[in-house]
Amino acid sequence: MVKKRTPTPSHTVGPFFPARFFGEGDYDLTFVDDPAKRAQGQKIYIGGNIYEAERVPRWNCMVEIWQPDAGGCFNHPNDPRHSHADPNFMGWGRRSSDDAGWYDFVTVKPGGYTDPLTGFRRAPHIDVAIMSSGLMRRLVTTLFFPDEPANAEDPVFNAIPEADVRERLILKPAKLEGAPADATAYRLDIVLQGDGETPFFVD
């Protein structure tokens, strides 16, 4: 007999998440724990500013990402193709926005996949969660890539009916200082509130 439980209520992460919990390699998804063993795929760099209301840069935001590997697989039993997953790719990263409100990640470009639950074709995408003081619940959204024909069919991208709003989730090719020389760089600013507000999804 299964005992049904109700999830523990969420709370804000507050301003005091320990700095020592952000490890050096946590924002670099191109390896797991051995830098000599690299994930397969095209190396990419993603960076941007996080803004609160009135375009004030928000430092001390916790940003986490989750994505499939270059072949569109997850190393997780819910993925029927998990045995094909890249052993040198975990798909998870974490970063704190710095004093100027900048966040960034080094990763590989995710592959698209056909969703086994819904049959939808998912375009390459990266799930993002934002946690901050003031946010009693995390904010979740998904980033997409430019010039991807698959975006037109993606059920999450198209869950936003306004074309100009869903456009805000498309990474923009950019020259960025922190990008490794061998990575394709993209910028995406995240606006928590106000003009150009980032669309978020029901969590």
Add this chain to the structure above:
Amino acid sequence: MTTPNFFEAYDEPSQPVIRIAQYRESLLRSPSRPPYKRPVTLTEITGPLNLARKLKTGMNDLSRVNNGARAMGQLIWVTGRLLDEDGMPVRGSVIELWQANAAGRYAHKADSQNPAPHDPNFLGSGRCLTDQEGRYAFLSIKPGAYPVPNHAARWWRPPHIHFSIFGEGFMSRLITQMYFPGEPLNAADLLLNAVPDEKGRERLVAKWIPMMQLERADAVGFEHDLVVRGHRATPMGF
């Protein structure tokens, strides 16, 4: 199916409201537009299962730093189980926790306006893995209350411990706080009371473990189960 494969939106009254009038940051950082509904796909029902390869664990003893002198304050033993919505243990999952010292001060640069003293023997953060029963345990110091400054309505945060929990899918990720039973400040805390449902608030308050039920006699024991989202679409036991 070994892991939860079904994740539903939260039951609203058991989760906190998003905007809290006297909590200014909640007004400045919450989106002005309602979130969009999206279908849940494989990306949302999967998540990192081997996080210990990235995040160093085995940091269960917050009561001292590098085997140095013991931190100031009342020793506490905080333990509990990490469960999913089926009541099944979540094993080998990373639990992170952090808290103020006995005087109510965090070892964090953002806590610069707080006049309460630092304790050189207390970092106030730990990380561990849940065991085969989904159990975690930490030895620590009872955190002090602290005032929230710079607000139209100043208030005291009651003693609490912050938790960061991963579970087995990106949708089971949970950031929460644990409160202590019988604390008078609990009744006036803006964050605890942002949860509309009384049962929801009760889920955030730890239970005191009677001394005779605790193997150790040096620390006050508290039991606190944590439940993350996710259950199995196929009923178990069939």
